[in-house]
Amino acid sequence: MPELRRDPIVGRWVIIDDTDPKKPEDFPVEPHRYDDPSHCPFCYGNEQMTPPEISAFRFDKTPPNGPGWQVRVVPNKFPALQIEGELDRRGIGMLDLSNGIGAHEVIVETPYHNKDVPDLELAEVEKILEMYVVRSKDLEKDKRFKYIMIFKNYGAAAGATLDHNHSQLIALPMVPKNVLEEITGSMAYYEFKERCIFCDIIRQEIQEKERIIAQNNSFISFCPFVPRFPFEMWIAPKSHKLSYCDISKEEITEFAGILKESLTRMRVALNDPSYNFIIHTSPINETDKPGYHWHIEIMPRLSRIAGFEWGTGFYAVPTPPEVAIKYLRNAKI
Amino acid sequence: MPELRRDPIVGRWVIIDDTDPKKPEDFPVEPHRYDDPSHCPFCYGNEQMTPPEISAFRFDKTPPNGPGWQVRVVPNKFPALQIEGELDRRGIGMLDLSNGIGAHEVIVETPYHNKDVPDLELAEVEKILEMYVVRSKDLEKDKRFKYIMIFKNYGAAAGATLDHNHSQLIALPMVPKNVLEEITGSMAYYEFKERCIFCDIIRQEIQEKERIIAQNNSFISFCPFVPRFPFEMWIAPKSHKLSYCDISKEEITEFAGILKESLTRMRVALNDPSYNFIIHTSPINETDKPGYHWHIEIMPRLSRIAGFEWGTGFYAVPTPPEVAIKYLRNAKI
Numbered sequence: 165m166p167e168l169r170r171d172p173i174v175g176r177w178v179i180i181d182d183t184d185p186k187k188p189e190d191f192p193v194e195p196h197r198y199d200d201p202s203h204c205p206f207c208y209g210n211e212q213m214t215p216p217e218i219s220a221f222r223f224d225k226t227p228p229n230g231p232g233w234q235v236r237v238v239p240n241k242f243p244a245l246q247i248e249g250e251l252d253r254r255g256i257g258m259l260d261l262s263n264g265i266g267a268h269e270v271i272v273e274t275p276y277h278n279k280d281v282p283d284l285e286l287a288e289v290e291k292i293l294e295m296y297v298v299r300s301k302d303l304e305k306d307k308r309f310k311y312i313m314i315f316k317n318y319g320a321a322a323g324a325t326l327d328h329n330h331s332q333l334i335a336l337p338m339v340p341k342n343v344l345e346e347i348t349g350s351m352a353y354y355e356f357k358e359r360c361i362f363c364d365i366i367r368q369e370i371q372e373k374e375r376i377i378a379q380n381n382s383f384i385s386f387c388p389f390v391p392r393f394p395f396e397m398w399i400a401p402k403s404h405k406l407s408y409c410d411i412s413k414e415e416i417t418e419f420a421g422i423l424k425e426s427l428t429r430m431r432v433a434l435n436d437p438s439y440n441f442i443i444h445t446s447p448i449n450e451t452d453k454p455g456y457h458w459h460i461e462i463m464p465r466l467s468r469i470a471g472f473e474w475g476t477g478f479y480a481v482p483t484p485p486e487v488a489i490k491y492l493r494n495a496k497i
Numbered sequence: 498m499p500e501l502r503r504d505p506i507v508g509r510w511v512i513i514d515d516t517d518p519k520k521p522e523d524f525p526v527e528p529h530r531y532d533d534p535s536h537c538p539f540c541y542g543n544e545q546m547t548p549p550e551i552s553a554f555r556f557d558k559t560p561p562n563g564p565g566w567q568v569r570v571v572p573n574k575f576p577a578l579q580i581e582g583e584l585d586r587r588g589i590g591m592l593d594l595s596n597g598i599g600a601h602e603v604i605v606e607t608p609y610h611n612k613d614v615p616d617l618e619l620a621e622v623e624k625i626l627e628m629y630v631v632r633s634k635d636l637e638k639d640k641r642f643k644y645i646m647i648f649k650n651y652g653a654a655a656g657a658t659l660d661h662n663h664s665q666l667i668a669l670p671m672v673p674k675n676v677l678e679e680i681t682g683s684m685a686y687y688e689f690k691e692r693c694i695f696c697d698i699i700r701q702e703i704q705e706k707e708r709i710i711a712q713n714n715s716f717i718s719f720c721p722f723v724p725r726f727p728f729e730m731w732i733a734p735k736s737h738k739l740s741y742c743d744i745s746k747e748e749i750t751e752f753a754g755i756l757k758e759s760l761t762r763m764r765v766a767l768n769d770p771s772y773n774f775i776i777h778t779s780p781i782n783e784t785d786k787p788g789y790h791w792h793i794e795i796m797p798r799l800s801r802i803a804g805f806e807w808g809t810g811f812y813a814v815p816t817p818p819e820v821a822i823k824y825l826r827n828a829k830i
Contacts, residue, residue, distance in 0.1 A: 165579055165582075165596055165597055166576075166577060166578055166579060166596075166597030167594055167595070167596060167597050168578075168594060168595040168596070168597050168598075168670070168671075169592070169593070169594045169595075170592075170593040170594065170595075172591055172592060172593065174674070175674060176674045177669075177671055177673065177674070179577050179578060179597055180597075181577070243499075244499060244512050244514070244813045245499055245501075245512060246498055246499060249498075257701045257705075258505060258694075258697050258698065258701055259502070259503075259505060259701070259722050259723075260502070260503040260505065261500055261501060261502045261503065262500070262501040262502075262503075263498055263499075263500060263501070264498055264499030264500050264501050264512055264513075265501075313811075320801075321801065322801075323801050336510075336811070337501070338501075338510055340510065340810055340811040341507070341508060341509045341510070341810035341811065342810035342811075345810075361591075364591050365591065368590045368591055368592070371590075372590075389592050390592075468653075468654065468655075468656050477673055477674035477675035477678075478646075478669070478673040478674065478675075480577045
């Protein structure tokens with residue numbers, strides 16, 4: 165019999181189908197096509213094909229906009245928002261709008277054309293995660309921005325338009341709706357319990373042991389009890405941390421390890437699927453939200469979202485997390 | 498410069514890109530493949546291939562589960578929820594769940610294998626819309642249900658798994674999150690203004706004339722000021738109506754006309770895209786929500802949703818509604 169589960173943070177109900185759970189082989193995966201690297205603007209040696217770089221980790225003080233880099237940040241050539249100008253919020257009758265001020269950056273994760281996180285050395289993954297901190301801290305100084313969103317689209321089915329492995333950063337002049345909902349939900353829990361809801365979820369997952377993919381000293385990777393997608397994975401710091409930017413050097417090493425392991429298990433178990441990940445962190449300078457807790461949500465893109473999900477915010481998940489975890493744990497890595 | 502627009506009902510911010518708006522030809526459409534009708538469970542003459550019918554509009558009192566029907570309702574063979582049993586909500590530690598009680602029905606809209614609404618006679622479309630009322634009114638009597646969701650997936654990109662034209666109905670034991678948000682938002686507006694927010698939006702659209710696709714006495718079809726998708730269309734009754742079930746016989750005729758025209762314009766302008774539509778109506782027996790107003794949202798599935806949208810609830814729309822409307826209005830129908 166299908167089961168209805170309620171997300172404890174935002175109150176979303178999800179249908180979990182455990183009558184005939186879908187296995188990895190039930191999801192057809194489009195093979196990734198790798199473009200010709202000679203035309204790839206993110207490839208080593210093609211640095212002049214992007215707008216001038218914003219930041220990079222470079223060897224031996226090599227000059228910007230040429231080879232010698234390990235992680236490189238450039239403005240998005242087709243930005244969703246524009247960096248110049250003052251924010252101008254206004255109304256047309258009852259309708260509200262603003263000019264589209266914001267930053268939209270691309271973090272080229274590696275000089276290699278066809279390597280993703282599972283293929284990189286741990287030290288290389290650390291550098292990507294460190295660059296997220298560098299760029300976030302820089303953009304946080306801009307008073308126009310209220311939120312910094314770091315996310316990744318891997319593979320065409322996940323919305324990637326370039327093959328070369330990259331993540332993106334968008335700085336926004338307002339806190340996006342989904343984040344506001346998470347904050348509202350977790351603060352309501354905090355007011356009731358005087359505890360962080362994420363800390364409580366993590367504690368229960370560690371106790372139950374049923375949905376854990378991996379753990380180390382500082383982090384846990386698990387299949388959430390109420391996923392929106394089959395094989396969805398969350399990674400969170402075990403102790404209470406509000407903002408991704410507060411991550412320490414040692415924690416970056418641990419985060420890199422568990423992220424690499426989780427993505428590798430997903431790749432092996434699901435035959436290299438397209439995926440998205442999103443870092444959920446607190447709004448800029450919000451230090452008084454004791455209920456929030458940063459984490460990353462990883463969503464393999466295995467099935468298409470239909471009208472039902474759009475209309476209701478009510479997801480039907482064909483693989484219970486308790487089944488997904490078996491494939492992820494047993495993946496030979 | 499891109500523009501940020503805020504949905505007046507739920508507060509969602511959307512990025513509208515008007516620097517280089519995408520035109521219909523910029524969205525590649527997968528051609529629809531029509532299966533062999535001899536194996537189609539929804540085809541005329543194949544009635545024994547479905548579970549026994551729940552309801553049908555039939556000619557000359559033909560017996561159920563054989564030919565002679567115009568619109569036919571059957572249980573979904575792979576239901577997301579099960580109809581039998583009592584609702585049992587419970588907790589596991591801090592987590593909440595329930596058994597998956599609900600109804601999941603398929604409304605086969607026409608005996609023809611490859612006809613959609615634009616291909617049908619007006620009287621045939623009326624019968625589909627009338628069947629939505631018949632099924633809703635029947636399921637509303639079941640005390641276990643709180644919400645009835647009617648939606649349609651047309652084409653594989655929209656999540657349809659069978660080619661033969663059909664819509665679906667799901668009766669739920671709770672009000673889904675997206676509907677709750679619309680109700681909360683519209684009630685907040687009502688408390689502030691003592692007016693229905695949907696009525697105000699419709700009034701402003703009629704006054705501005707900028708985004709109207711079609712109108713008749715009772716209905717307006719328009720591109721909303723804050724869409725989530727390019728070429729999104731909404732149809733709403735012009736006067737204040739809470740629930741779809743309250744639609745009169747005359748209004749069904751008008752709704753059928755404007756729905757057929759809107760879907761036909763979309764088909765011509767966008768080269769027969771996959772699409773979803775969802776009827777947004779009030780929860781069962783909620784007669785005290787003066788701020789809510791039923792409507793239908795139609796979303797052609799032209800582009801893939803990437804990580805950014807999932808993470809933020811912050812959509813980037815590459816075609817402003819003011820541009821989309823031109824193609825929809827100029828479509829030769």
